[in-house]
Ligand code: ATP
């Protein structure tokens with residue numbers, strides 16, 4: 306994409322009302338637009354990141370047997386009354402409204418009831434199970450805290466998968482697979498080295514749920530981390546008994562701030578019971594379905610990447626979720642440079658390499674460099690009178706100080722997708 310066609314512009318100063326680094330940098334870079342506290346629109350560059358995150362998650366969910374669908378945002382009061390979660394005394398962050406011709410509706414704040422209600426129509430025999438439907442969807446929560454930019458939205462985009470299994474054993478086997486899939490997602494998104502499987506509060510049917518917590522001083526959660534065994538305990542369940550168990554040693558556990566980037570949960574029959582979601586086993590005996598839920602916030606993940614990987618010049622995107630792989634800069638408005646840069650852009654684009662081409666005229670090298678640093682593409686390729694004299698294009702990683710000169714052919718060999 307040519308930058309002259311990108312309507313968003315970078316800005317030097319962060320908006321005064323943003324205190325988090327992710328909102329500051331993403332706003333300055335033109336990735337997001339704040340509609341109100343906790344509500345953001347995703348601009349072209351931001352949407353490209355979200356789409357890449359979405360594809361990574363989709364691939365990992367499909368690998369473990371997930372089937373994608375889409376549940377509605379407007380939710381029926383009667384359905385949620387079955388589980389008792391319509392009541393504001395029970396759930397205090399619903400956005401609700403009334404239909405003109407009577408009746409209440411709520412905007413999805415989670416999905417268990419919607420899935421249980423739909424699956425009730427399709428599950429009747431042991432032959433129908435196990436199943437793992439999931440969706441990507443906008444979720445609405447009337448959050449009181451909303452100072453963490455896109456990491457805590459009142460409207461946010463998430464993936465939620467629900468598992469429907471015949472028994473505990475089948476459920477547990479899938480739960481472990483989901484854990485690995487989640488670790489793969491965070492690894493692929495570039496924050497695997499800072500993200501720990503964390504024991505967190507469970508519910509009626511399981512002692513623990515598991516969170517995926519990314520260690521950073523700006524995190525809202527407190528966890529106790531054991532680096533040797535690669536696990537952490539959320540402070541909400543941290544006590545001597547839990548530690549002894551889990552066979553951990555109390556010194557080894559270091560208090561850290563962290564961001565919950567994902568959460569997986571064993572639900573047992575908590576939702577299948579109120580929805581009467583049963584199947585007939587091989588002997589014709591009726592049994593309740595065993596459920597699990599597996600959530601992940603895409604904006605929260607994107608915001609976390611910005612929080613933990615950026616430097617004092619701007620964002621540093623991992624290649625896997627960067628809006629573009631290469632930021633190509635034409636320096637100086639001289640005709641030879643523009644011609645050569647255009648040639649490089651055309652060759653790379655034709656080869657399927659994702660390039661953002663800074664073809665804007667009337668801008669200094671310094672301005673283009675600082676924009677490239679702020680926007681954070683993994684590679685910067687510069688065409689300038691000097692690079693041409695030296696035989697090509699100056700290629701540099703976002704994280705490197707100095708680049709090297711390469712020819713167009715070398716560039717193509719380095720980046721052409723296999
Ligand atoms: P928190 O404790 O941070 O409020 P939660 O435990 O209520 O989160 P879940 O219901 O477990 O959140 O949702 C699953 C995932 O959705 C979370 O792990 C997180 O990645 C994401 N998420 C939750 N709330 C938000 C939010 N307000 N904005 C963005 N992402 C969110």
Ligand code: MG
Pocket residue numbers: 565567568
């Ligand atoms: Mg959670």
